[in-house]
Amino acid sequence: MRMIIEAGEEGIFQSELWKRLGINSREGSRLSLRFERRGLIRRERALYKGRWTYRLISKRKNVSLRSIADCPCLLCDDIDKCYEGGTVSPISCERLTEWILLLAKRDGMRSP
C-alpha cells in the first residue's frame, strides 16, 4: 500500500508492483481487489508493454497546507481563544480582515 501511495497521482502498474514485491499475479490481483473493495485505491485499465493491466492509484491525498498556508490564524497564539463575542473574534480581527481582503483581491474582485 505504501508503494502505491508513494506513486502519487500517476499510480503504479499492477504488473510492475508484483514484480517489485516478488509475488505472482494471482496473489497480486487478489490483493489489489481487496484494496479496491476497502476504498483505499482505484484501479484503471491501462496498456503496459503491449499487455492490458491495471494502474493502481491511491485514493489517499497528500496532506497539504496550501489552502491555509497564508492564513494568519495558523500562526496565531489566540486561535483557541478566538470566538464570536470574545476579546479576540473572527469578526473584528484585523489580520483576518487583511487576509480576506487579499483573497478578494486575488480573485480579481474590488476591495477598499
Next chain:
Amino acid sequence: MYANINDEVLYTIAKIIGGDEAVAIVKEMKNGEEFTVEDLALRTGIRVNDVRKVIYKLYNHSLVASRRFRNPETGWFVFQWKLQPELVEGFVQSMKQKILKKLRIRLEYERGHEFYHCGNPNCPKVSFEEAMELVFRCPKCGGFLRPYDNRPVIEALEKKVRELEEELDQ
C-alpha cells in the same frame, strides 16, 4: 517518513509550533529514531532547555511520543522522544476545521450586515449601526462614511469555505 506527508509540510508545521528551532529538531528526528533531549541538543546545537521547550510544544500537539525508562546507574528516569509524523495529518485537519469555523462566523456576519467606509484604505469599515452612532463620520480620519459593497468579501469567503469543506470531506 510517512508516505502522504512530505518534508515541506512537516517543517512548516514544526515552524508554526516552535519556530526555526523546532524545524532543526524535527529534521533530526524525522528518520524515526528515538532521542533524548540531550542527544537532540548535541546534534542541533540548541540549548537543552530550549530543546525541552520545543519537545513539550510538539508533545502538546501529539507530534512526538515519549518512552520512559530508568537509568540503572543513576536510578533516574530518562525520556526518549520519537516523532509521530502519522499524526501530522490530524494536526492539519484540526487546523483546517478551526479556520473553517472562524470563516463561517465571519461569513455570516458579512452576510447579515450593511457596511460603511470612508474610502481611505487605512481606515476600517464600520457596520450600519456603528455608522449611525458615529453620525456617518469615519472613527479614524473623520471622513464622510459611504455605503460599502462587501459582496467581493462575501464571495472570497464563500470560495475559501467551499475549498476547506471539500478538503475536509475527502
